[in-house]
Amino acid sequence: MNSQRKRIPKIEPFKHRVEVDPKFFDKSWKKLDDAIREIYNHNASGLSFEELYRTAYNLVLNKHGGKLYDKLTENLKGHLKEMGKLVEAAQGGLFLEDLQRRWADHIKASQMIRDILMYMDRTFIPTSKKTAVFELGLELWRDIVVRSPKIQGRLLDTLLELIHRERMGEIINRGLMRNTTKMLMELGSSVYKDEFERPFLEASASFYSGESQQFIECCDCGEYLKKAERRLAEELERVTQYMDSKTADKIANVVDKEMLSNHMQRLILMENSGLVNMLIDDKHEDLTRMYDLFKRIPDGHSTIRSVMTNHVKETGKTLVTDPERLRDPVDFVQRLLNEKDKYDEIVSVSFSNDKAFQNALNSSFEYFINLNNRSPEFISLYIDDKLRKGVKGANEEDIETVLDKVMMLFRYLQEKDVFEKYYKQHLAKRLLSGKTSSDEAERSMLVKLKTECGYQFTSKLEGMFTDMKTSHDTMQSFHAALSGNTDGPTISVQILTTGSWPTQPCATCNLPPEILDICEKFRAYYLGTHNGRRLTWQTNMGNTDIKATFGSRKHELNVSTYQMCVLMLFNSDDGLTYKDIEQATAIPHVDLKRCLQSLACVKGKNVLRKEPMSKDISESDTFFFNDKFTSKLVKVKIGTVVAQKETEPEKQETRHRVEEDRKPQVEAAIVRIMKSRRVLDHNSVVTEVTKQLQSRFLPNPVVIKKRIESLIEREFLERDKTDRKLYRYLA
């Protein structure tokens, strides 16, 4: 029972005997103080790291950390003040070098001192919240050396001076610069910013402000931009070489602002060398440079775009309103295509296919092409020309390319329905005169239009092609049926479906009996195989090959149907008056006059002689068969005096028809919209209608209003009784 009370022997830690030496601190400190001096004197090799460490350790252990710290601080301050004086004393160019050297020394010393005082760092510092030893060293260096009144200013000035000299072309010691800025960075980014970066940026701003002013007075835009580009590259390179990387953006902003932003307007609008001149002269390299540089500054691109847009609109407007240009539609369109090519290239080469620029161009083109209300007609004529003659020396691919380009212009048209009307007319002429150079190209064009505008646009056109083919087949079987009966004239008929072809009012005409005969044979044949159809001869179209004998010479003449009727009369009479001819043929005045003019008044084609010999046809004239007619060619083609472009009255007629056609389309759109919305206010109706029709034409709001009123009158719509801005659909 005694064992319970047995005491377990405690093992107590071995206690060091506490030194109560009053001089303990001073002795210890002296060791450290001396050591530090030796370190700063580059004499560290003779020291014992272990002993010094232990000394410091003991001090901190014996609660002398605070005192130690204070002593250390004082000590360091002392050393640094000395170093500072030495640096101050450095002469001119050696200043930076000296500073660098001393800095390197100090760092090394600080590291050693930190190592020695590591224990204090780890135990005393955190609790007392004082700055750690190494950091303390940095702070003191900053305050005593770098920010010393005699050094601070001189340091900055030296750095800026060197940079300035380098900008002016001198070679400087970049390594030294790098080390100096590194030092500042190590002291803290705010030190770097305050002691160097901020003043550097300010000085740079004023430098570039001056330089840019100088350049802009003596350089043209292209040269200036080159210089700016170079300076920008230089500055960025400079930063990578001897500054903190974060300075790059900041200095770039300074250069951008001073060299570019401040002079943007003046540069772009510079006479003889600004943006407009670059565009005119296709200066792709300069444009690329401008695009790249101005991307960096606010409103840079938008300003370029707006100046470019205005220029394109202006030149475009001049192009389309120049009366000289309007004389030759094919040339007119070719110039438009050339203009488009030019700007497409600029956007692709210099503006990296930037969508915003592409759009700006598109809207400019759309603007000026529609300034001339004959643009739809002219574009159709251009296509007509290409399809008739083919593209010179081009193969299938090239024709495709040309047509694709024309389609781009087509897209800009606001009055696509006008284009449709003309295209139909021109196509009809091509098909009927057999003047199309490539069936492939015609079809290809049709496909393009269908893709662009939908089936309705091209269904009638396709009908025309079908008619041609069908006619061809019909003729073959007709001739087969006739076979053997080769007396009299041969006929070739094209049967056109009304509605697919552009309507022509057909006037009277008395055909010669021989012709009538064969025509009737055909009619009988056709109606025999096609029940319930009606054929009407279009005597205002068509042509004839007719053999004529002039004295001893025989020629074959190719003439229009009307001309043929007139000429056949001279088989029974040598001379006929205008009135005679008119009575016999029943051809309307206007057409008859044109017809006679081309037979009697055109040099080289005058198979008839007119008395009197005046230029114009009058109703009192008399006509004689001209047996003195000569021609080098055996086959002579006598065309009718006709203009390819529309005459004024024809133009009015076409436009009138287009306007009339638009009315039902507008009404249909209004009804569609009102049917689905039931109730809608006026402005919304206008907006919706415009949207629905914009692929064909741009409806005039006044026209829309008129159609609405017409629909109200016909009781398709009514005005809302309470809110007069609204319309209601009446079922």
Place this chain on the structure above:
Amino acid sequence: MIDPEGIETLCSHLDVPHTDVRILMLAWKMGCEKQGYFTLDEWRTGMKALRADSISKLKKAFPELTQEVTRPTNFQDFYQFAFRYCLTEDKKKCIEIPVACELLNLVLGLQFRPQVEKLINYLKYQNEYKVINMDQWMGFLRFCNEINFPSLDNYDEDQAWPLILDNFVEWLRANKN
């Protein structure tokens, strides 16, 4: 059935010219359908409403009738009636410009003299429209009621005004001097 001659007689008894607006008001009160004719039913209806059974009582009823008509709630109805009353044939939906001008003068002349004068001038001057339909007719009243005249500062072409009024305003503005 009272025919046009009879109406003229009636008017002379009443001491009112037969083109006077009061006759039109009377027609309205009676609910007349055909211009120039009063049917017996219409006559009876009118007299009953006016509480008149003699010429003198009818004459005395006119001032009250005028007041009744010009009350805003009734005026629009009266105005619309005036147009329909002038449609001479069954199927017709429009009245000729000269007739419209006369009618405007008669019906709106008192209340809106300046507008009516200008409007009549314009209608005679323009040649785009040869007739006026009901929609346009009602538009005129709305115009007089809503639009500041002669400043026209609150007229907005983008609103659903009949086109003829858009053109009228344009004409007015162009001829400001």
